[in-house]
Amino acid sequence: MNAPRKFLLFIPAETQRSRRAIVIAYYLVFIAFAIWLLWLRGPARYARLLPMTYFWASMLGGLSFTGPVRLFSRWQRKFQDGSAWGIDGSRPHPYLAGRPLIQPIDRLDEHDIAMRDRAHYLAYSTLRWPAIAAALFAPLILMDSSPERVAHILFLISVPVAALFFSLPQAIILWTEPDVEPDPQESSPQTAVHTVS
Amino acid sequence: MRRTTVFGYNMARQSARRRLVIAVYAFLVVLLVAGWLLDHLRTTGYYIYFAGYLISYLVLGGYGSSGLIKPFTGKPPRTQPMPKSLIELELRYSGALGSPDPEEYRNDERELARRDRVHYQAYQGIIVLLAVIWFIAMWEQHPPRFLPAGLLPILLYLVVLPAILLAITLPQAILLWTEPDLDSDPQEENAPAALHSTR
Numbered sequence: 001m002n003a004p005r006k007f008l009l010f011i012p013a014e015t016q017r018s019r020r021a022i023v024i025a026y027y028l029v030f031i032a033f034a035i036w037l038l039w040l041r042g043p044a045r046y047a048r049l050l051p052m053t054y055f056w057a058s059m060l061g062g063l064s065f066t067g068p069v070r071l072f073s074r075w076q077r078k079f080q081d082g083s084a085w086g087i088d089g090s091r092p093h094p095y096l097a098g099r100p101l102i103q104p105i106d107r108l109d110e111h112d113i114a115m116r117d118r119a120h121y122l123a124y125s126t127l128r129w130p131a132i133a134a135a136l137f138a139p140l141i142l143m144d145s146s147p148e149r150v151a152h153i154l155f156l157i158s159v160p161v162a163a164l165f166f167s168l169p170q171a172i173i174l175w176t177e178p179d180v181e182p183d184p185q186e187s188s189p190q191t192a193v194h195t196v197s
Numbered sequence: 198m199r200r201t202t203v204f205g206y207n208m209a210r211q212s213a214r215r216r217l218v219i220a221v222y223a224f225l226v227v228l229l230v231a232g233w234l235l236d237h238l239r240t241t242g243y244y245i246y247f248a249g250y251l252i253s254y255l256v257l258g259g260y261g262s263s264g265l266i267k268p269f270t271g272k273p274p275r276t277q278p279m280p281k282s283l284i285e286l287e288l289r290y291s292g293a294l295g296s297p298d299p300e301e302y303r304n305d306e307r308e309l310a311r312r313d314r315v316h317y318q319a320y321q322g323i324i325v326l327l328a329v330i331w332f333i334a335m336w337e338q339h340p341p342r343f344l345p346a347g348l349l350p351i352l353l354y355l356v357v358l359p360a361i362l363l364a365i366t367l368p369q370a371i372l373l374w375t376e377p378d379l380d381s382d383p384q385e386e387n388a389p390a391a392l393h394s395t396r
Contacts, residue, residue, distance in 0.1 A: 050331055073321070117313030124316045124368065125269065128260070131361060135246045150350065154357055155334045162327055169320070 013068035019174040022060075022068070026171070030056060030163055049159050057166030060174065062116075069170045070108065072116055115173060123168035130161070200265050201379060203256055208265055209379040218370045221252055225362055237351070242358050249362040257369035259312075262302075266369055269312050273302040311372065319367040326360045 013019045037049055054063065061067025108116070134157070145153070201209045208214050228248055232241030258264020262274030280286040304312065333353045340349060 050334055072317075114310065114313070117310070117317045120320045121269070121313045121316040124320060125260075128364070131364060132250070135243070135250075135361065138243070150354060154353055158330060158334055162331070165323070165327060 013174070016177065016179050019068065019177065023171045023174050026056075026060065026167070034159060034163075050162060053159065053162040053166055056163065057170065060167055060170035062170040062173070063166065067170070069173050070112060072169075115177070116169070119169040119172040119176075122172050123165075126168065127161075127165060198258075198265050198267065198376065198379065200258070203265060208373075211376065211378050214265075214373040214376065217256070218374050221256065221366065221370070225249055225252070225366075229359065238354065238358060242354070245358065246361060249365050253365045253369060257366060257373065259369040259372070264369075266372055267304055267308065268302055269304075271302060271304045271309075273299045311376070312368075315368045315371040315375070318371055319364075322367055323360065323364055326356070326363065330356055330360065 011018075011022065013022055034049055058064035059067055061069030062072045065071045198208075201207060203217060206213065206217075208217060225245070225248070228241075228245045229238070232238045232245050235241050238245070253259075253264075254261040255263050256265070258266035259269050262268055268274075280289060330353065333349060333356060336344065336349055
């Protein structure tokens with residue numbers, strides 16, 4: 001994953017240490033924000049957090065091209081010509097001419113695809129356990145509840161579930177990706193030049 | 198895939214596996230409709246969830262030692278599967294049969310790549326369902342005029358239950374649907390011919 005290595009457009013994510021720090025900070029800030037909304041602003045404001053889970057997760061990349069993880073799939077954006085939402089990247093709409101909104105991005109290589117698929121498998125198999133636990137213990141809580149109460153509890157749970165579902169593959173990629181060793185071929189010519197000079 | 202039969206039916210052909218996937222989802226839909234007619238899925242919803250889990254575990258496999266698909270983890274089961282005959286049971290008690298062969302459950306590179314890919318594809322499908330749940334949950338907090346307010350909790354429940362059932366079964370279903378016909382082992386095919394030729 002060699003393409004944009006920035007979080008929130010300016011925080012560098014070049015080393016594994018910084019990437020792991022980003023993952024921890026991301027979840028801590030999200031949890032704090034959700035608790036603040038729920039307790040201080042009420043359920044109506046908490047409801048607004050649900051669509052925000054997607055946009056929060058897209059800050060990590062994967063779902064969008066502005067994040068440390070490269071874009072996962074081509075349905076969000078075509079890889080070959082860099083176009084987006086039907087606007088050709090090489091020949092943008094006259095309205096967008098001169099604006100660097102659309103930049104062609106590299107096609108995912110085999111390693112990127114394998115890493116993406118593996119992260120999704122790990123995320124899926126991890127999220128199965130809360131689903132199984134919820135189904136096992138839900139009858140104890142919800143059996144005698146009214147449909148309104150069931151819907152309310154489902155809604156409260158849906159925010160953390162959506163947040164985890166959207167962000168976990170990116171978090172796994174950021175957490176597990178090792179530091180890239182500098183290419184010895186790139187460094188050796190410089191030393192050769194130094195030794196000759 | 199580890200096994201090629203389900204309830205005695207041969208699943209080596211892709212068409213047979215596709216019929217099985219259709220049958221599984223048709224069965225779950227029938228259960229959902231029956232549950233809705235019985236008690237609006239209030240109690241039966243949980244039983245349908247367990248039915249989906251049992252189908253995933255016993256028929257489809259992947260997340261257990263049973264079923265058509267090898268365990269995704271590649272690990273053999275801790276406990277031995279049920280013996281198929283009394284002779285096997287007796288051999289097991291006498292110690293003649295050992296523990297399950299780990300090689301039988303180990304996934305090769307192609308199987309691991311397929312496993313990861315189908316989970317990625319299933320993830321995309323579940324995201325679409327999650328978006329539907331979004332809208333309904335948002336509507337529940339701010340009910341629109343064109344929908345009766347009492348309908349939204351029921352609608353939310355009606356989407357969440359199939360979403361959980363799909364989340365349990367979708368990767369295995371995609372794998373069974375897309376896996377090509379299994380070729381029979383050429384050594385097995387050649388063996389009778391070799392026997393005939395020696396005679």
